[in-house]
Amino acid sequence: MSNNCLLQMCTAVAVIRHAAVCIAHLGIRVGALYLKHMLEQLPGLESWCASTQAKAEGLAVIVMPKLEQLRADAEAGRLQDHPKQSALAGLLSSMFASTCARKPPKALLIGDNRSFFNLYRVVASSVAKPRCLDRGGKLMAILSKPASEHATPTVSEQLSRAVSDALQTCDVLLACWQHVLAEGFPIRDFKAVIQYIGEPAALQ
Incomplete structure (x- = not known):
């Protein structure tokens, strides 16, 4: 050969x-x-x-x-795409169903951006309002470079501002591990954190 x-x-x-x-x-x-x-x-x-x-x-x-x-x-809904999606839908429904009469909590859903089009639909099927962080990939492009090639304070400020803006119009924010592990990610802004997928190494 x-x-x-x-x-x-x-x-x-x-x-x-x-x-x-x-x-x-x-x-x-x-x-x-x-x-x-x-x-x-x-x-x-x-x-x-x-x-x-x-x-x-x-x-x-x-x-x-x-x-x-x-x-x-x-x-078409004739087949379950992945068992975790049903579990996620049930979890979100239980989280947000009891908060309909008051301000709902802000939840962070950590996943893989390749599956966000799937997860967005799952979140939207519950009473929660979803939104994807950095949909255009601008921050991801910066974070994928070595730390020495970008100004950390600037990236931190951009990331914090992007999260803050997104939370104004959503209940559940979909973000990648690269976002969450980056310096400056405001994890304290969330009342619940759902790890849908492990760190990137799990998918290698």
Whole structure:
């Protein structure tokens, strides 16, 4: 086997593994969208995943149609996207149902930004009002750089202001670990913190 073929096979295995991790931690919809995106970005991925000895038809022919059907069922509500979503909906309902007559508490939901489109819907289905922090990714882009490359006080001020502004119009703020662990994140502004997903290392 040539080095090029070996590299292609390793790439295919890595993509499939990460798709499985997405499904396990973030849900069917995220995993399906990730795999579809990678098939579009790497046209050769289908053939790399095909096993000629087993006469497999390829990833796009066998796996994607089934995964797309599961994704469609999840979006239509015929299939549970991920068990944690039901647990989250129940928790939020119990938290906010008793506060309808008074000012609701502010809750922080720590998750992965790839699944926020899923979690937003779950939060919105309860009586709580959701909002995603840093939807445009401006702060995330700064935080992803080494600390020596950005002015910490400035980032801290921007982060604190972004959280404060978001809490004016929401009950539940969706944020990534990168935001929460950054210096200056105002964790004291929240009455409840819900860890939906572990730190980024858990998804590697």
